[in-house]
Amino acid sequence: MLVDLCQRNIPCQLRYVSPKRQRINANVRFLSLADQCLVVDAPTVAGRPVLIRPGEMVELFFLWKGQRFGLRSRVVGRTQWRVNKAQALDALALQYPEEIEKAQRRECYRLSLMHLPSAAIILRTVSEQEPVAQLVGAASASASGSACPEGNRADEAAPGPQADAGVRGRMMNLSETGCGIVFEKNEARRFSVSAMYRASFSLPGDPTPFDFIGQIRWCRDHPAGDRIVVGLAWQLDPTDREHAAIQARLAKFITAEQREALRRARAADR
Numbered sequence: 001m002l003v004d005l006c007q008r009n010i011p012c013q014l015r016y017v018s019p020k021r022q023r024i025n026a027n028v029r030f031l032s033l034a035d036q037c038l039v040v041d042a043p044t045v046a047g048r049p050v051l052i053r054p055g056e057m058v059e060l061f062f063l064w065k066g067q068r069f070g071l072r073s074r075v076v077g078r079t080q081w082r083v084n085k086a087q088a089l090d091a092l093a094l095q096y097p098e099e100i101e102k103a104q105r106r107e108c109y110r111l112s113l114m115h116l117p118s119a120a121i122i123l124r125t126v127s128e129q130e131p132v133a134q135l136v137g138a139a140s141a142s143a144s145g146s147a148c149p150e151g152n153r154a155d156e157a158a159p160g161p162q163a164d165a166g167v168r169g170r171m172m173n174l175s176e177t178g179c180g181i182v183f184e185k186n187e188a189r190r191f192s193v194s195a196m197y198r199a200s201f202s203l204p205g206d207p208t209p210f211d212f213i214g215q216i217r218w219c220r221d222h223p224a225g226d227r228i229v230v231g232l233a234w235q236l237d238p239t240d241r242e243h244a245a246i247q248a249r250l251a252k253f254i255t256a257e258q259r260e261a262l263r264r265a266r267a268a269d270r
C-alpha cells in the first residue's frame with residue numbers, strides 16, 4: 001500500500017498535537033519510501049511551515065481504493081524530496097508505521113462538483129505584505145517551486161496571475177482540506193507547485209463568497225489534452241476563529257450535498 005501511495009503522490013491530512021496541546025491539521029502528500037523512512041510534504045498552515053520536532057507523533061488520514069485509512073508515526077526529521085534535477089521540495093521523514101487501519105475521517109471525503117452548472121474559482125497571487133491570518137511555525141516559508149506541469153514550462157518564467165484579475169478555473173471536486181481545479185492549458189506556466197494563491201469562489205446556498213489562501217500541491221495534464229488539473233490545499237488554521245468558521249461552512253455544504261445525493265439515489269430505486 002505505501003509503495004502505491006508514494007508512487008501516485010496520494011494526498012492526505014496530517015494531524016499533529018503540539019506539546020502545548022495545540023491541534024494542527026495540514027494537507028500533505030505521500031512522496032517516497034527511502035532510508036527506512038516514509039517521506040511526506042513538510043506541513044504548512046496558513047502559508048507557514050509547521051515546526052514538528054524529531055520523536056513527536058503525527059497521524060495521517062487518506063483515501064486508498066475508495067476506503068479511508070489512518071496511520072500513526074514518529075517524526076524522524078526534516079529532509080528534502082527531489083522533484084527533478086533542478087528542484088527539491090521541503091519534506092518530513094517519518095518512521096515506517098507499525099500498522100495502517102481503516103478510519104472514518106469526514107475531512108477526507110471529496111465531493112464531485114461536475115454536476116454543478118457553475119463551480120468557478122479564481123486564483124490570485126498573494127502579496128508579500130498581505131497578512132495571512134494566524135501563522136504557525138518558526139521556520140521561514142519555502143521557495144515557490146517549478147512551473148507546472150513541467151513539460152509545458154516556457155524557457156523564461158512567466159509572471160503569476162495578475163493581482164487584480166487572477167486566473168479563472170473550474171472546480172472538479174471539493175473537500176474540507178482542498179479542491180481540484182481545471183484550467184485552460186495556456187495558463188499552465190502561470191502556476192508554481194508549492195506556491196501560495198488566494199482562492200475566491202462561491203457555493204450554492206451560501207450567500208457569502210469564500211476568499212482565503214491555498215497552496216498548489218500538484219499539476220497534471222487533463223485527459224482531454226487541452227487543459228491542466230491543479231491540486232489546491234487549503235491553508236486553514238483550525239485554532240483561528242475565522243478559519244474555523246470557513247471550515248464549518250465547507251463541511252455544511254459538503255454534508256448537504258451528500259444527503260441530497262443519497263435522497264436522489266433512494267428516489268431512483270423506487
